[in-house]
Amino acid sequence: MSLKANYLQAVKAFQPKPPYVFNSLKAFVVGGALCAVAELFANSYIRFFSMPLLSAQQLAVMTMMFLAVVLTGVGKYDDFSQFAGAGATMTLTGFANALASAALEHRSEGWTAGVASQMFKAGGVAIVYGVVAAYLLGILYYITS
Amino acid sequence: MDYVVAFIVGGALCAIAQLVMDIGKFSQMHVMGLFVATGVFLGISGIYDRLIAVAGAGAVLPISGFGYFLAKGVLAQNEVNGWLAIGSGMFQFAGAILSFAVVLSFFTALLCKPKG
Numbered sequence: 278m279s280l281k282a283n284y285l286q287a288v289k290a291f292q293p294k295p296p297y298v299f300n301s302l303k304a305f306v307v308g309g310a311l312c313a314v315a316e317l318f319a320n321s322y323i324r325f326f327s328m329p330l331l332s333a334q335q336l337a338v339m340t341m342m343f344l345a346v347v348l349t350g351v352g353k354y355d356d357f358s359q360f361a362g363a364g365a366t367m368t369l370t371g372f373a374n375a376l377a378s379a380a381l382e383h384r385s386e387g388w389t390a391g392v393a394s395q396m397f398k399a400g401g402v403a404i405v406y407g408v409v410a411a412y413l414l415g416i417l418y419y420i421t422s
Numbered sequence: 423m424d425y426v427v428a429f430i431v432g433g434a435l436c437a438i439a440q441l442v443m444d445i446g447k448f449s450q451m452h453v454m455g456l457f458v459a460t461g462v463f464l465g466i467s468g469i470y471d472r473l474i475a476v477a478g479a480g481a482v483l484p485i486s487g488f489g490y491f492l493a494k495g496v497l498a499q500n501e502v503n504g505w506l507a508i509g510s511g512m513f514q515f516a517g518a519i520l521s522f523a524v525v526l527s528f529f530t531a532l533l534c535k536p537k538g
Contacts, residue, residue: 304440305433312432315479352537363440415508419529
């Protein structure tokens with residue numbers, strides 16, 4: 278058995294075990310806090326602009342995304358998501374950050390070849406899997422209903 | 423009170439994502455795709471509607487909420503024009519979020535310079 282064949286097993290003993298509980302606790306607190314802030318926005322849109330619930334939730338998500346993109350623009354969101362892990366990346370704010378940071382990173386290659394074509398480098402996963410899953414399940418729903 | 427529920431549900435979804443990433447050794451992108459697809463599935467089967475009725479923004483803000491919006495659009499349009507409406511309908515609600523993110527990112531790249 279060569280080293281290459283069972284490299285993953287051989288190297289496993291030397292890899293530090295990720296602190297499962299601590300990492301997920303950080304993700305829980307940060308993600309939960311983001312969601313509570315979004316809920317605050319949604320409730321205040323309902324109260325002050327008397328919006329329907331769905332529009333208020335959409336607008337609250339957009340507000341959070343706007344804040345995330347502003348933080349990305351000044352270069353602070355990376356530190357934040359480094360700390361929070363999935364709490365900051367597995368939310369729609371993280372999706373906005375993925376798009377904005379890819380766009381910023383490729384800014385020097387020009388508007389078309391850089392910003393526009395590379396923008397979905399990281400965030401495109403969400404769109405592709407979402408659209409494919411929605412199409413397939415939608416057809417299934419259409420056939421069965 | 424709904425802030426507490428939003429905190430717990432949203433935090434739990436993020437913690438599950440972190441655990442899947444750590445234990446399964448998946449990259450961030452894999453988990454993102456998994457969550458969106460799961461959101462679509464739960465949205466079409468109607469489970470996510472109940473979760474949102476309980477948790478509000480706590481279920482919308484995690485990335486599975488994007489899948490839920492896609493599924494909600496599919497369901498809302500499905501009775502109107504048959505299967506062609508699946509493609510046009512899925513962006514009825516998700517399109518607002520998606521196009522906002524794209525335009526915002528474009529103008530951020532216009533205004534800011536990359537740091538670090």
